[in-house]
Amino acid sequence: MVVKIGIVKSGNIGASPVLELLLDERADRPNIDVRVFTSGAKMNPEQVEDVVPKVKDFDPDFVMFSSPNPTAPGPAKARELLSEMDVPAFIIGDAPGKRAKDEMDEQGIGYIIVEADSMIGARREWLDPTEMSVFNSDLIKVLACTGAYRLIQNTIDGVIAQADAGEEIELPKLVINAQKAVDAAGFTSPYAKAKAYAAYEMCAKVADLDMKGCFMMKNYEEFLPVVAAAHEMASAAAQLATEAREIEKANDTVLRTPHMSDGSTGKKVNLISKPE
Template sequence: MIKVGVVKVGNIGISTIIDLILDERADRDDFHIRTISTGSKMGQNEVNDIIRRVKKIDVDLLLFISPNPGARQIKHAIEEITKLNLPLIIIGDKPGERAIPFMKEHDLGYVLIRADAMIGARREFLDATEMALFNSYVLNVLSITGVVRLLHEEIDKVLYSVKNKTPIVFPEIIVTAQKAVSYARFSNPYAEAKAIAAYQIAAQVSEMDVTACFRVSDPKEYIPLVVAAHEMMKSASMLAEDARELEKTNDTVTRTPHKRDGSIAFKSKLLHNYETEDEFEQWYSNRE
């Protein structure tokens, strides 16, 4: 049985479910997973503590998820963890793109999600309720546009390689809108277009929140900016929902659950039986 460790330093939208998407019904018997988290904080004390804890766990594969993997203290944590000589995949947001040379230098896999935007962390606006709502909007966008499927398929590939003791091909992915929807496997072109629009809107939220949180000091300027950014994410979430509803209307929602042995089943008709990947891909390529 393969042992997977998940290390969460700070929080991005996908952090809350990254350790769930590999075993969505809790019935896989080919691996088990353990999670270590610093919660919302990512300061030096938290990073030092997480390094100590990671060195004590017995795992075959590590997933490391954090905002901005290129930040000084996060990079330090990654450097220390690489000394364990374990397969390591970094999951981050758009600012992490600046750390790609560093990750390549250390032979790390990475998935960097542009639509997993920074939250509007201003005290005048952000309370626990607003935080939860924002993350629910982000998860809606990432789930429907294909990011969740991209993550579990790419992580599964590495997990299978570890399990079968075959050479590992790590993901090196910047998740653009087009990349995300290629995993969503939409059948309706209008649904796909709505999903692309949703992803692109979500990807713009981070720049607004960075400006509001770090570049503007007047509350009369930054409060409207963080509110606007959250409204954009809500609109992106609603557009993503529209895309899924179109697929439901056509009975073409793609479903890819894990079997007990970790393999994937495929189907796009709700009442049909599951198919093999080859059968599904043949149907998908001939659907018109």
């Protein structure tokens, strides 16, 4: 059986650029077929209403919707539309999504909330395409090296396994905090784990500064240092996350979990070895 997965992206978070790639990193996984539908950078209700229904034409076994702030008007509209479809669906979002957990439960929608997937400093005086790209590269580094992506991979792979077996899909209800992320990373060095934990928590706090700079301050002379500080924090977190992985590399204990030829997940630790 080939499991058909629909992914809808509206706006962008750190998980969005690599979401489908986490499931098929070598583009040779035989048991899944993925389609991505996107409204681009915009996430207003009108864009969401246009793009979400298109996923049903693919006849997916389940749908993922990736967006910032699942409580915002556009993502809230998406949740409404998904709840009306006769298709299992779950949201992948950032920390504000925790406020909508009960509502998502009532809608019959699952969720994966990534606390460290922080809001960007979206001020015109600060953010240009280059700065946006640098910030997202820092987030990607943190989410990858701290184990958050692996936990997302493992969670979605669990859903795929249920669909592949013809079982009723149990939708994820997961909030990824620092402890859950670093546990999934499989660190053997306590120093590496500590650095990764710090990196994750730092990125989780980036949103507080960007929220302040973007919505609570009006004078550019006041908010520019705040959003700049938030991006510097993300950069420092990425460096810490890299250091954590370098410790594991030096010890030859980097955990790798590639997808195997039958679609299952393999595992290896030592560099000169084969996954099992």
